[in-house]
Amino acid sequence: MADAQEFLKDFPLLGQKMNGKQITYLDNGATTQKPEQMIEALCHYYGGCNANPHRGAYALSVEATEIYEKARVRTAQFIHAARPEEIIFTKNATEALNLVAYSYGMTNVHEGDEILISIAEHHSNLVPWQHVAKATGARLRYIYLEDDGNLSEEDIEKKITERTKLVAVTQISNVLGLKNDIRRIVKKAHAVGAAALVDGSQSVAHMAVNVQDLDADFFAFSGHKMLSPMGIGVLYGKYDILDAMPPFLMGGDMIDSVEEQDTTWAELPAKFEAGTQNVGGAAGLTAAIDYLESLTFDRVEAIEKDLVGYALPKLRALPYIELYGCDSRRPNKTGIIAFNVRDVHPHDVASILDSFGVAIRAGHHCAQPLHHYLGQNASCRASFYFYNTRADVDRWIAALQKVRGVLGFGA
Numbered sequence: 001m002a003d004a005q006e007f008l009k010d011f012p013l014l015g016q017k018m019n020g021k022q023i024t025y026l027d028n029g030a031t032t033q034k035p036e037q038m039i040e041a042l043c044h045y046y047g048g049c050n051a052n053p054h055r056g057a058y059a060l061s062v063e064a065t066e067i068y069e070k071a072r073v074r075t076a077q078f079i080h081a082a083r084p085e086e087i088i089f090t091k092n093a094t095e096a097l098n099l100v101a102y103s104y105g106m107t108n109v110h111e112g113d114e115i116l117i118s119i120a121e122h123h124s125n126l127v128p129w130q131h132v133a134k135a136t137g138a139r140l141r142y143i144y145l146e147d148d149g150n151l152s153e154e155d156i157e158k159k160i161t162e163r164t165k166l167v168a169v170t171q172i173s174n175v176l177g178l179k180n181d182i183r184r185i186v187k188k189a190h191a192v193g194a195a196a197l198v199d200g201s202q203s204v205a206h207m208a209v210n211v212q213d214l215d216a217d218f219f220a221f222s223g224h225k226m227l228s229p230m231g232i233g234v235l236y237g238k239y240d241i242l243d244a245m246p247p248f249l250m251g252g253d254m255i256d257s258v259e260e261q262d263t264t265w266a267e268l269p270a271k272f273e274a275g276t277q278n279v280g281g282a283a284g285l286t287a288a289i290d291y292l293e294s295l296t297f298d299r300v301e302a303i304e305k306d307l308v309g310y311a312l313p314k315l316r317a318l319p320y321i322e323l324y325g326c327d328s329r330r331p332n333k334t335g336i337i338a339f340n341v342r343d344v345h346p347h348d349v350a351s352i353l354d355s356f357g358v359a360i361r362a363g364h365h366c367a368q369p370l371h372h373y374l375g376q377n378a379s380c381r382a383s384f385y386f387y388n389t390r391a392d393v394d395r396w397i398a399a400l401q402k403v404r405g406v407l408g409f410g411a
């Protein structure tokens with residue numbers, strides 16, 4: 001299992017104190033900490049070969065271009081895309097999802113069509129589809145949940161119909177931490193001629209992803225949730241689908257030729273990468289992929305499974321803790337635990353935990369419709385990564401046991 005010392009040497013922030021308290025970082029669903037190897041790659045780029053890629057004929061620019069394009073090749077290998085041109089760099093998952101909504105959605109969805117998403121979507125994979133539905137006259141429909149938090153089997157069966165033009169679901173819910181059977185949903189979408197988009201923001205850093213095996217038409221994620229810098233994200237799309245789509249953002253680098261009144265577009269992937277790109281972020285992403293591949297996802301998953309298995313009985317033993325998505329009858333629970341402390345607002349829980357050095361997330365986690373569906377306004381969320389340890393869980397639970405006392409409630 002995770003040995004506290006093993007990863008401390010790689011993650012400079014993890015060994016530090018904040019306000020005199022050892023940092024217990026349990027907000028990996030929001031963003032992960034960064035390994036030295038990634039930070040070095042970023043510094044190497046900015047300190048050794050910073051230049052605008054694709055534009056200069058001089059050596060520095062050529063090197064920047066090589067670093068940027070190498071990241072594309074490595075990312076394609078990482079998620080098993082058929083070719084590097086299927087990888088579009090964006091600034092985050094949100095931009096990747098908006099790219100599909102604006103470019104694919106606005107072109108292919110029409111009045112009377114249906115877009116199907118799940119009630120467990122992050123706002124980034126929900127609000128853009130509301131917008132497309134309103135703008136086109138399409139109907140936005142939802143897959144609701146079973147009692148255990150998994151997507152309703154009945155809704156998957158009944159709501160993917162001849163009217164469905166696009167199904168957009170997350171691979172792992174950022175609140176409930178439940179992994180969805182994406183392959184099955186994609187198959188059903190394709191059977192009615194609909195496109196399938198997968199939000200991989202919470203999955204790609206925690207499990208091996210093979211987009212060809214999933215047969216997803218689109219797959220989106222953010223680098224910062226997988227050891228990389230903020231500001232680099234990825235949209236994977238099948239080549240022929242991307243090729244047929246109009247550009248999303250327009251400007252430099254995405255054109256073939258520009259006349260006074262008309263423009264022709266560059267080939268993929270440049271067509272979707274307008275303006276100066278985040279080469280440092282791409283260098284960091286390559287280093288993050290190298291790190292994760294040498295660690296292996298078998299190891300990542302085993303550590304996270306152990307931590308969840310260790311934490312849940314301790315949480316269940318506290319009568320004032322309400323858990324969400326923790327009773328799945330399938331073995332699809334990942335390292336995210338959403339909960340509430342009876343009578344205490346999640347923000348108060350998070351502030352009190354912070355006074356013990358424990359960082360968790362509190363609020364609606366950009367999933368308001370899901371919280372309303374669960375009958376809650378907000379919740380707390382602890383989310384693990386491979387560098388977390390059982391000692392982190394112990395510190396979290398010990399602090400949690402103090403919360404109600406600090407506010408003057410009985411146990």
Ligand SMILES: Cc1ncc(COP(=O)(O)O)c(C=O)c1O
Nearest residue numbers: 092093094122124174201202222
């Ligand atoms: C499932 C899911 N989708 C999309 C996003 C959006 O990611 P970003 O803010 O990096 O664009 C998040 C972020 O928390 C997420 O958890």
